[in-house]
Amino acid sequence: MRVKVSGAGLATKIVDIDGDCDLSEFLNLVSKDSGISNAIESVRYGFPPQTVQVTEVTKKQKLEDIGISSGEKVVLTGKTVTTTLQNDKLEKPLKKSSKTDSTATRKLRENQISLDGIWPHRILQLYSVPDDNSCMFHAISHCTYGNFSHSQPFREQVAAEVISNPLEYSDAILGRPNREYAQWILKKSSWGGGIELAILSKALRLAIFVLDVDAGKFEKFNEHQFDDFIMVAFNGVHYDAMEVVNEVSGQISRVLSQHSENVDRVLARAQEVAVKLKNQGFSFNTARDRIQCNVCSEILAGERDVARHAETTGHVDFGQSK
The missing domain is CATH 3.10.20.90 (Phosphatidylinositol 3-kinase Catalytic Subunit; Chain A, domain 1)
Incomplete structure (x- = not known):
């Protein structure tokens, strides 16, 4: 099964x-x-x-x-689920390490990879957020506030932006009438995607780098507009937050600077995480794989079909089709 x-x-x-x-x-x-x-x-x-x-x-x-x-x-x-750690925004360029990182000598969890040789004593990891149809908003809230307190306010920001710019967010772009879309995205059963990522990136004045686990590469939202960025991972149906853990101090860096000396190497290491996770079954290609409603067993194709199904039936429990 x-x-x-x-x-x-x-x-x-x-x-x-x-x-x-x-x-x-x-x-x-x-x-x-x-x-x-x-x-x-x-x-x-x-x-x-x-x-x-x-x-x-x-x-x-x-x-x-x-x-x-x-x-x-x-x-x-x-016991391994939770620790309360302080957000540590990276302001200075990363320095190269001439010493062997201690993380290289211990076994990392499957959602982690060492930044040995790039950033001393740091681990890049995925932070798993709830799988409840608000995962994209949870991931961004975790990256920016360290918790999920802004998940619903982010929906409200998106809705307000859509309504205030009906020309930019036309019915054709949204796939449904402007105001109808604004009401739809407020519902906790509605999945967020590219439109919401672009809007929240501007609202937060942060670039958002989305690691596509299936493709093994980043899709970058507003990378040329803002110096700082956050990272989230997307497996085709679910978003998780990405963060850098300092094993010595216990601090976490979730907002990074594009001007950091070795930022490209950090991103390359993140892509290694994607390969690792894809090999472990984390990836889900909505163009190739099918999604099943776990309530009525209807087979769906892609996020849009899932969103429409949830809207018309009220069903919000989905999984990979067998």
């Missing part, structure tokens, strides 16, 4: 697994490249959400007996 897994320091991804396997085998499979299976304390799935604590007893239970079925979204929680 096929399930979507996120949380606990893992990049959101879709995995294929035998329904006869037990919970222990499942946890070992989804975290085999990160080595965190022993740190996972519970799994959450279903609607309304159900939580199963990871114990010696539940580890021996089959997934189907627990209630996890194909098409399920499973969120892992544990």
Whole structure:
């Protein structure tokens, strides 16, 4: 069966697994490249959400007996999930390191890559945001505010901008009447995309670099207008935030400067993350792969079809088609 897994320091991804396997085998499979299976304390799935604590007893239970079925979204929680870290905006050029970075000697999680030789004692990582149809807004809010407090206000900013510029955001550009689009994007079930990224980039006065995991390259919004930028990763159906962690001080850099000496090498390392994640099943090509509504099982193609389906039916639970 096929399930979507996120949380606990893992990049959101879709995995294929035998329904006869037990919970222990499942946890070992989804975290085999990160080595965190022993740190996972519970799994959450279903609607309304159900939580199963990871114990010696539940580890021996089959997934189907627990209630996890194909098409399920499973969120892992544990000791590795959260730390409160201070945002550290990078103002000075990055300096080359002549010493071996300590991160090279330890095993990184699957959503991390060392910046050894580029930025001493730093790790570039994906920060997994909730998979609830607001992931793009969550990712930008996390990169700019360190939390998800501005996810809904960002929707309101987009709606206001669309209404105030009906010529720039015409019915033809939006794919529906201007005011109808503005009302639609306010709904938490509506997916954000290129239009919203461009608007929020200008509103925040930050370039937004979107790492396309399937293509292994960045799509850059307003890179020539603003010196500073944030990075988010997109796997075809889901956005996550990207950030740089200082292993020594515990600080996090989420807003970076395009004038930093080695910024191109940091971006190149980020593209290595894309290759790594694509090989682990994180990538989803909406032109090639199909999306299934987990409520009514209708097969859809691409974000627009999903958005229209959600609008007309109220269904907001989607996954990769089997």
